[in-house]
Amino acid sequence: MEHPTDTIAAVATPPGTGGIAIVRVSGPGSSQVARAVLRRRTGAEPLPLSPRAVRVGSAVGPDGRVLDEVLALWMPGPASYTREDVLEIHCHGGPAAAQGVLGAALAAGARLARPGEFTLRAFLNGRIDLVQAEAVLDVIQARTQEALRAHEALLAGALSEEVGSWQHRLGRLLARVEAHLDFPEEEDVGSEDWEAIRDELGELAREMGRKLETFGWGRTIREGYTVALVGVPNVGKSSLLNRLVGEERAIVTELPGTTRDLIDGWTQAAGVPVRILDTAGLRAARDPVEAEGVRRAERARDEADAVILVCEAGRELLPGEEEEARRLAQRGTGVVVVNKADLGPGPLERLRALGLDPVPVSARTGQGLPALLDRIAALARGGASGPGGEAPLTRERHRAKVEDALAAVRRAGEILGRAGMPEVGASELHAARRALAELLGWGTPDDVLDQIFSQFCIGK
Numbered sequence: 001m002e003h004p005t006d007t008i009a010a011v012a013t014p015p016g017t018g019g020i021a022i023v024r025v026s027g028p029g030s031s032q033v034a035r036a037v038l039r040r041r042t043g044a045e046p047l048p049l050s051p052r053a054v055r056v057g058s059a060v061g062p063d064g065r066v067l068d069e070v071l072a073l074w075m076p077g078p079a080s081y082t083r084e085d086v087l088e089i090h091c092h093g094g095p096a097a098a099q100g101v102l103g104a105a106l107a108a109g110a111r112l113a114r115p116g117e118f119t120l121r122a123f124l125n126g127r128i129d130l131v132q133a134e135a136v137l138d139v140i141q142a143r144t145q146e147a148l149r150a151h152e153a154l155l156a157g158a159l160s161e162e163v164g165s166w167q168h169r170l171g172r173l174l175a176r177v178e179a180h181l182d183f184p185e186e187e188d189v190g191s192e193d194w195e196a197i198r199d200e201l202g203e204l205a206r207e208m209g210r211k212l213e214t215f216g217w218g219r220t221i222r223e224g225y226t227v228a229l230v231g232v233p234n235v236g237k238s239s240l241l242n243r244l245v246g247e248e249r250a251i252v253t254e255l256p257g258t259t260r261d262l263i264d265g266w267t268q269a270a271g272v273p274v275r276i277l278d279t280a281g282l283r284a285a286r287d288p289v290e291a292e293g294v295r296r297a298e299r300a301r302d303e304a305d306a307v308i309l310v311c312e313a314g315r316e317l318l319p320g321e322e323e324e325a326r327r328l329a330q331r332g333t334g335v336v337v338v339n340k341a342d343l344g345p346g347p348l349e350r351l352r353a354l355g356l357d358p359v360p361v362s363a364r365t366g367q368g369l370p371a372l373l374d375r376i377a378a379l380a381r382g383g384a385s386g387p388g389g390e391a392p393l394t395r396e397r398h399r400a401k402v403e404d405a406l407a408a409v410r411r412a413g414e415i416l417g418r419a420g421m422p423e424v425g426a427s428e429l430h431a432a433r434r435a436l437a438e439l440l441g442w443g444t445p446d447d448v449l450d451q452i453f454s455q456f457c458i459g460k
């Protein structure tokens with residue numbers, strides 16, 4: 001992607017009303033924008049700015065009329081977010097004030113920034129790598145403190161440093177291997193030398209393998225852990241969703257078959273972001289709308305990370321519920337809850353006899369919900385990959401690149417360990433280094449960059 005040379009501007013705060021709104025400008029024309037838009041509060045003189053100091057002034061439109069009283073912050077490059085000259089104008093937090101100041105900046109020569117373009121510039125200007133740029137987006141979207149911590153670590157460069165050290169070590173090995181290519185006549189190719197190289201590649205492969213194991217957890221932290229509430233109609237699935245997310249997301253009635261569409265909401269379980277999916281009750285549908293709802297419920301049950309089978313304490317288990325409970329026991333990623341525990345124990349004993357460990361809850365009183373959230377957290381953290389240290393792989397893109405690098409390191413180790421074909425081994429080492437460079441975004445094609453940065457909000 002080309003080095004940017006123009007000047008961009010955007011409102012960096014969310015749309016709507018608030019205390020303040022911030023218009024951000026970046027690029028070589030930022031000082032020109034400042035001169036055109038900012039005035040002293042009294043008089044028509046330009047507002048004097050000094051680096052990293054805040055000034056009070058007025059923002060004026062192209063016709064010289066005062067738009068708003070503002071604070072201005074001048075951050076000349078390269079010590080700025082984008083490494084370019086950056087101007088921030090803090091105005092009052094209404095749409096008219098922010099749009100007015102933005103309009104004045106555009107009239108003064110800036111162009112409207114695309115989503116994520118400030119961060120793209122920070123990347124293109126070498127201030128952060130692609131893993132860090134992605135982490136900016138994920139920091140903004142983090143739903144729990146634990147998710148925030150993981151993404152802050154990525155943003156601070158914890159993963160980038162590890163990847164950089166792998167690259168450094170691969171580079172040193174490559175130099176040793178290539179020395180044999182350059183001077184093949186010097187036959188000092190002692191067998192020990194190759195063994196040492198193979199051992200070091202083995203150690204690298206182990207470290208990369210351990211990093212790959214963090215992906216399950218990293219993805220859970222980034223995307224959330226999806227849990228589907230399933231069960232027959234009227235057991236209280238929608239009531240549970242509402243209770244768990246703390247708002248009336250789904251309609252609750254005493255009529256079976258009320259819920260048709262999938263309805264979701266977010267909560268957290270011991271720091272894990274959890275997305276709860278409410279579904280239509282599983283039964284023979286009475287009409288085409290309900291039939292589609294049941295189909296969606298079945299799909300959600302099959303695709304969710306975990307399933308909560310909801311039964312109720314007001315009656316004994318139905319045959320269909322028993323069948324579903326057995327299915328869940330086999331799958332291993334589920335919890336059976338007996339809702340309406342305020343009415344009594346219900347089928348708790350029967351479920352225990354089936355080898356399950358049911359959780360009694362009441363959507364009405366809130367009883368048992370902390371225990372249910374603990375079980376969800378344990379499922380999210382358990383499985384093959386537990387919490388992944390301080391800098392987990394959080395995206396499929398990361399996983400794929402580390403896997404490519406690992407495969408090349410393994411091939412290089414095999415080839416060089418046999419003391420044969422150093423040129424083939426060298427090309428594998430090059431391939432490993434290339435995969436790691438791509439992980440950090442160097443040499444990444446424009447369309448991949450576009451795809452990543454288009455997920456950002458405007459002004460970031």
Ligand SMILES: Nc1nc2c(ncn2[C@@H]2O[C@H](COP(=O)(O)OP(=O)(O)O)[C@@H](O)[C@H]2O)c(=O)[nH]1
Pocket residue numbers: 232233234235236237238239240251252253254255256257258259281339340341342343361362363364365
């Ligand atoms: N006693 C009692 N009734 C509940 C509880 N949870 C839900 N209900 C009632 O059960 C009925 C069905 O609830 P709903 O959430 O719509 O069930 P769904 O069809 O599974 O989504 C409603 O009348 C709720 O008020 C509970 O914990 N205790």
Ligand SMILES: [Mg+2]
Pocket residue numbers: 237238239250251258259279280281
């Ligand atoms: Mg419902």
